[in-house]
Amino acid sequence: EPEVTQTPSHQVTQMGQEVILRCVPISNHLYFYWYRQILGQKVEFLVSFYNNEISEKSEIFDDQFSVERPDGSNFTLKIRSTKLEDSAMYFCASYRQYTDTQYFGPGTRLTVL
């Protein structure tokens, strides 16, 4: 069964550094999402991406964040200048239209020191 994959599984970075989190969604899915989950808190929506552009973003997704689909398979989340409060699990999800089901990757644990 196809699945969403994410790399790396754990990223440790210094405050102020740039990080890129990578995701390979399920092929033939058209909608892509990034969510984050701070330890012990609920899952929060960051951004949705459709047809090679952002379709919606939350207030969390400020100018420090960007997303890209550089080729036909990868979907990336970039944080330009990480802050301590960016430490969280970041989940990528993909969705095929009319199924109403999002499939999640295993997540990347980001630790900002």
Add this chain to the structure above:
Amino acid sequence: SQKIEQNSEALNIQEGKTATLTCNYTNYSPAYLQWYRQDPGRGPVFLLLIRENEKEKRKERLKVTFDTTLKQSLFHITASQPADSATYLCARPDSNYQLIWGAGTKLIIKP
């Protein structure tokens, strides 16, 4: 704004019994609600979706109900097993299908 409320306290159930988890939502009824399972350090795993016009949906030992009058969904696990221990998340869609999540209920099944 739409909210999803789940009982944040852990639920302890004896093995073999039925576990029932509650999800309440605010504002208008969503077109559907979804239930996911999340194990520590892992991503959410889709379990069941129930639509607004469905009262009940079943999948093996799982059952979900949707009551638009009470603005509530119930998630049941029958004949519970220790392997069912996890956090169960309820979610509703927003525009562009992104999900709004509850905080999850931690379920502990004791042998």
